[in-house]
Amino acid sequence: MATQTPYEVLGVKPDASPDEIRKAYRKLAKELHPDINPGKPEAEARFKQVTAAHDLLSDADKRARYDRGEIDEMGAERPRYSYRPHAEGAQGWKYQPNGEMNPEDLEDILSMFGGMGAAGARRGRSQGQGFAMPGGDRLYTLTVDFVEAAAGAKKRLSLSPDTWLDVTIPPGIDEGQVLRLKGKGGEGVGGAPPGDALIEVHVAPHPHFRRDGDNILLDLPVTVAEAVLGARVTVPTVTGPVAMTIPKGSDTGTQLRLRGKGIQRRGGTAGDQIVALKVVIGDSGDSELSAFLETWPEKHKTDPRRGMNS
Amino acid sequence: MIGFDEVLVRYRSLERRELIRWVEERWVLPERQAETWVFHEVDVARIELIIEIRRDFAVDDEAMPLVLSLLDQVYSLRRQMRRLCDAVAAQPEDIQAAIRQALPGAGTDRS
Numbered sequence: 564m565a566t567q568t569p570y571e572v573l574g575v576k577p578d579a580s581p582d583e584i585r586k587a588y589r590k591l592a593k594e595l596h597p598d599i600n601p602g603k604p605e606a607e608a609r610f611k612q613v614t615a616a617h618d619l620l621s622d623a624d625k626r627a628r629y630d631r632g633e634i635d636e637m638g639a640e641r642p643r644y645s646y647r648p649h650a651e652g653a654q655g656w657k658y659q660p661n662g663e664m665n666p667e668d669l670e671d672i673l674s675m676f677g678g679m680g681a682a683g684a685r686r687g688r689s690q691g692q693g694f695a696m697p698g699g700d701r702l703y704t705l706t707v708d709f710v711e712a713a714a715g716a717k718k719r720l721s722l723s724p725d726t727w728l729d730v731t732i733p734p735g736i737d738e739g740q741v742l743r744l745k746g747k748g749g750e751g752v753g754g755a756p757p758g759d760a761l762i763e764v765h766v767a768p769h770p771h772f773r774r775d776g777d778n779i780l781l782d783l784p785v786t787v788a789e790a791v792l793g794a795r796v797t798v799p800t801v802t803g804p805v806a807m808t809i810p811k812g813s814d815t816g817t818q819l820r821l822r823g824k825g826i827q828r829r830g831g832t833a834g835d836q837i838v839a840l841k842v843v844i845g846d847s848g849d850s851e852l853s854a855f856l857e858t859w860p861e862k863h864k865t866d867p868r869r870g871m872n873s
Numbered sequence: 874m875i876g877f878d879e880v881l882v883r884y885r886s887l888e889r890r891e892l893i894r895w896v897e898e899r900w901v902l903p904e905r906q907a908e909t910w911v912f913h914e915v916d917v918a919r920i921e922l923i924i925e926i927r928r929d930f931a932v933d934d935e936a937m938p939l940v941l942s943l944l945d946q947v948y949s950l951r952r953q954m955r956r957l958c959d960a961v962a963a964q965p966e967d968i969q970a971a972i973r974q975a976l977p978g979a980g981t982d983r984s
Contacts, residue, residue, distance in 0.1 A: 646922040650948040651955075654915035657902050659949045696960050706874065706904060706911055721902070765874065767906075 569616035569629065569636050577630075581621065588617040653702035657722065698749035698758035705730060705762050709769030712736050713779065713801040713826050720762065730762055734827030735777070738766045772801065777826045777834025784843045785809060787852075790817075800824040800836050807838065815842045875917065877903075877910050883917075884924060895923065900941055 715734035748758025825834025
């Protein structure tokens with residue numbers, strides 16, 4: 564529900580005169596006063612609202628601040644979500660006129676100071692005292708999905724509508740890791756080297772896989788029959804599905820290890836994928852199974868909660 | 874970093890097709906990810922900026938590209954100025970003093 568403006572609360576136009584505001588307030592205050600409406604909490608709440616609206620609008624100073632959006636209808640300072648720190652922050656490059664800063668623009672400014680720009684820099688260099696400034700580093704962010712982070716990927720990062728960077732995501736990259744692309748940052752001036760592109764990588768969570776160091780954890784649902792009798796099932800891994808044997812007599816929580824199917828390490832080895840079984844009844848809990856289970860426990864007395872009794 | 878629908882939840886006055894158009898017009902440059910868009914903080918701040926200048930200054934869709942382009946140019950200039958100031962600040966004291974001296978208005982004590 565949208566909050567009412569104090570003008571709406573008093574039922575006056577935004578350009579109402581102080582006199583109109585006072586009249587509207589008096590009329591409503593008379594109708595809604597708690598002494599006239601005992602035991603009516605709605606009226607009391609409205610009365611408070613009307614009083615607050617009048618307090619704000621009858622004060623010319625507060626009213627002006629409210630109209631400028633500096634305070635809210637309760638008179639509290641409204642937090643400003645300023646664009647400036649973002650525009651000037653690490654990611655602001657994206658919205659620069661040329662995507663990247665154009666070194667010629669900087670030279671334009673330098674030339675205003677009397678030929679310190681490109682021409683001056685070139686001249687200066689031959690005299691051994693050039694104006695040279697290395698390019699700045701640029702920070703970008705890039706989001707990859709879980710599988711791309713685990714197995715590695717090639718991504719294209721848009722810097723602006725017309726420019727991009729091809730980024731190779733090494734296998735096993737972790738959330739928040741920063742890749743440095745040498746020389747892909749801002750251009751240098753006066754023959755100085757360019758800066759680097761720093762790419763902060765974020766890994767989007769996966770619906771099934773989780774990461775634990777070099778290992779990948781996966782909860783795998785299995786049927787009662789598969790758990791009791793054992794089975795050969797197909798299991799997803801970050802490098803594609805693999806066949807896995809569920810041993811006879813497995814249980815919820817039984818962990819099976821798929822060696823080398825985890826996160827790639829440097830040097831060619833890899834962590835494991837650890838599959839935790841989760842027995843699910845689901846559709847297999849039909850009447851036939853129920854009928855069987857009704858007689859079965861009598862012959863097989865067991866108490867899984869033994870030892871929990873305090 | 875938030876998704877398309879989360880932006881719409883945060884800014885209730887913003888309609889879906891409007892936000893799509895803003896992206897298509899390249900007023901906002903979210904990161905494309907698979908079938909959807911991901912909005913980083915700078916993109917969200919920019920959406921809020923567009924909403925504000927449209928509401929508070931009655932800038933319409935035709936004038937918006939001009940306004941955004943001018944704003945982007947100002948921020949670009951500010952960045953370049955910052956670079957220049959950093960470069961000056963990296964100079965030895967005497968050079969800095971010489972530059973300060975050469976600036977118009979230097980010598981008037983404003984403190």
